[in-house]
Amino acid sequence: MEKKFVGAIDQGTTSTRFIIFDRFGNPVEKSQIEHKQIFPKPGWVEHDPVEIWENTKFVIRDVIERKGISPCEIASIGITNQRETTIVWDKNTGKPFYNAIVWQDTRTKDGVEKLIKDGFDDWFRIKTGLPISTYFSALKLKWILENVSFVKEEANKGNALFGTIDTYLIWLLTGGPNGGKHITDVTNASRTMLLNIEKLEWDEEILKILDIPLGMLPEIRPSSDPNLYGFTKLDFLNCEIPIGGALGDQQAALVGQTCFAVGEAKNTYGTGCFLLLNTGSNLVRSRSGLLTTVAYKFGKNPPYYALEGSIAITGALVQWLRDNLKIINKSSDIEELARSVPDNGGVYFVPAFSGLFAPYWRTDARGVIIGLTRYANRGHIARAALEATAFQTKDVIDAMEHDSNIKLEVLKVDGGMVVNELLMQFQSDILSVPVVRPKVIETTALGASYVAGLAVKLFTSEEELRKNWAVDKIWTPNMDENTRNNLYKRWLRAIEKSLNLADE
Numbered sequence: 001m002e003k004k005f006v007g008a009i010d011q012g013t014t015s016t017r018f019i020i021f022d023r024f025g026n027p028v029e030k031s032q033i034e035h036k037q038i039f040p041k042p043g044w045v046e047h048d049p050v051e052i053w054e055n056t057k058f059v060i061r062d063v064i065e066r067k068g069i070s071p072c073e074i075a076s077i078g079i080t081n082q083r084e085t086t087i088v089w090d091k092n093t094g095k096p097f098y099n100a101i102v103w104q105d106t107r108t109k110d111g112v113e114k115l116i117k118d119g120f121d122d123w124f125r126i127k128t129g130l131p132i133s134t135y136f137s138a139l140k141l142k143w144i145l146e147n148v149s150f151v152k153e154e155a156n157k158g159n160a161l162f163g164t165i166d167t168y169l170i171w172l173l174t175g176g177p178n179g180g181k182h183i184t185d186v187t188n189a190s191r192t193m194l195l196n197i198e199k200l201e202w203d204e205e206i207l208k209i210l211d212i213p214l215g216m217l218p219e220i221r222p223s224s225d226p227n228l229y230g231f232t233k234l235d236f237l238n239c240e241i242p243i244g245g246a247l248g249d250q251q252a253a254l255v256g257q258t259c260f261a262v263g264e265a266k267n268t269y270g271t272g273c274f275l276l277l278n279t280g281s282n283l284v285r286s287r288s289g290l291l292t293t294v295a296y297k298f299g300k301n302p303p304y305y306a307l308e309g310s311i312a313i314t315g316a317l318v319q320w321l322r323d324n325l326k327i328i329n330k331s332s333d334i335e336e337l338a339r340s341v342p343d344n345g346g347v348y349f350v351p352a353f354s355g356l357f358a359p360y361w362r363t364d365a366r367g368v369i370i371g372l373t374r375y376a377n378r379g380h381i382a383r384a385a386l387e388a389t390a391f392q393t394k395d396v397i398d399a400m401e402h403d404s405n406i407k408l409e410v411l412k413v414d415g416g417m418v419v420n421e422l423l424m425q426f427q428s429d430i431l432s433v434p435v436v437r438p439k440v441i442e443t444t445a446l447g448a449s450y451v452a453g454l455a456v457k458l459f460t461s462e463e464e465l466r467k468n469w470a471v472d473k474i475w476t477p478n479m480d481e482n483t484r485n486n487l488y489k490r491w492l493r494a495i496e497k498s499l500n501l502a503d504e
């Protein structure tokens with residue numbers, strides 16, 4: 001049977017998707033389902049891993065049924081996922097010992113502060129490319145080992161496995177307790193704070209300091225692996241489909257946007273915003289609060305690195321206005337509400353709900369709305385919320401230009417928020433560079449399909465993939481410098497107000 005399609009599982013913070021693409025990178029069929037966000041305490045964010053696994057199976061089956069294809073027509077499957085989110089499960093039963101602790105969760109704040117106080121900040125930064133933060137997997141895993149009954153004992157006996165979402169899904173897809181492969185890709189590994197970023201191996205000194213048994217950790221593989229991670233063993237498929245690769249979702253978007261050259265960057269606007277700049281096979285260390293991360297590794301080729309600016313809350317703020325303040329019914333309503341006022345009316349909203357990530361890395365920050373007067377209304381709050389996304393992106397780009405000496409000429413964008421025209425225009429205005437949206441905005445899934453397709457030689461080169469990329473829309477700057485500077489100055493003042501609030 002002709003292998004016409006490549007499949008991508010995109011397991012994101014809010015939903016799980018399966019998309020099949022043709023060999024020119026065009027999406028052919030898609031299924032998507034949201035999962036529960038669990039907030040047991042302020043600052044805690046969890047997902048149910050079993051729900052995520054059930055949703056993954058559902059979307060795969062749904063796409064195959066709706067398109068009426070045979071699974072044997074899928075040449076290879078790639079996985080892309082919300083990164084850092086941590087799961088520990090029983091190797092013999094597949095049962096998670098605890099919910100997935102999500103990347104946004106701040107329960108490990110005290111552990112972070114202790115390591116920083118003990119002088120480990122530079123040590124971790126040099127080894128892993130990351131600042132010590134609640135964001136990464138290491139302290140979440142340590143929390144599970146120390147707080148969930150029996151996990152430590154089972155880990156010492158070799159019965160407890162750790163994984164980020166890619167690893168958990170690969171293990172289940174390839175058979176789970178019956179021979180499932182315990183594998184992660186190098187980009188996901190680079191988000192754990194346990195990987196030595198130069199050697200691309202688990203760092204035994206870090207494991208010792210954090211008291212994490214090496215035996216729990218998965219094998220690290222290239223993002224696109226001609227040796228394949230394994231084959232699907234799913235009773236509802238009449239075919240074993242190769243699993244050719246995996247990438248963290250932000251790295252996948254970089255690949256999907258075909259940012260293969262040094263200096264190319266993309267920004268993905270989803271729950272949070274993640275700006276990645278390709279720095280090539282040279283590892284660039286940040287002096288301005290950015291992360292050094294693995295961008296991708298294709299087979300035996302050298303790894304590519306990226307500088308990353310991670311912003312915790314952007315689209316999540318729109319959801320918060322919908323679910324908590326209830327000033328909109330659905331996310332897309334925010335644009336009309338924000339357009340009901342001519343400007344922000346002096347209102348600035350810093351959504352530091354999980355502290356501030358790049359470039360500030362302040363766990364003590366909390367959300368603030370400033371500049372309120374009796375004039376302010378729902379429209380101003382909506383506008384301030386959208387502008388916060390653009391201002392946070394500017395914070396990150398300023399840091400990136402400083403670290404890399406690369407001046408951004410154009411920003412490629414993708415993700416769920418880029419349908420918002422008001423936001424895209426304001427982004428271009430506040431950065432003073434063109435903002436470009438490609439035709440396929442499902443770049444995360446597209447990137448996963450590329451690594452899967454490269455592994456089985458359905459795709460043969462980066463040049464071939466570049467040809468699939470096409471412009472949908474470009475926004476060009478249309479704001480005078482004075483206005484831009486004034487707006488941004490006030491944003492920075494709002495940032496200052498958000499600091500030192502966590503313990504009050």
Ligand SMILES: Nc1ncnc2c1ncn2[C@@H]1O[C@H](COP(=O)(O)OP(=O)(O)O)[C@@H](O)[C@H]1O
Nearest residue numbers: 012013014270271315316318331332415416420
């Ligand atoms: N028209 C819109 N304007 C602004 N934000 C939007 C709009 N539509 C969706 N969003 C936001 O985009 C996010 C979803 O984007 P998506 O890329 O699917 O996220 P993720 O991959 O993080 O789950 C949600 O947080 C949602 O609130």
Ligand SMILES: O=P(O)(O)OC[C@H](O)CO
Nearest residue numbers: 012013082083270271272
């Ligand atoms: O699932 P997303 O798109 O919100 O991305 C989450 C990031 O991978 C977190 O680092």
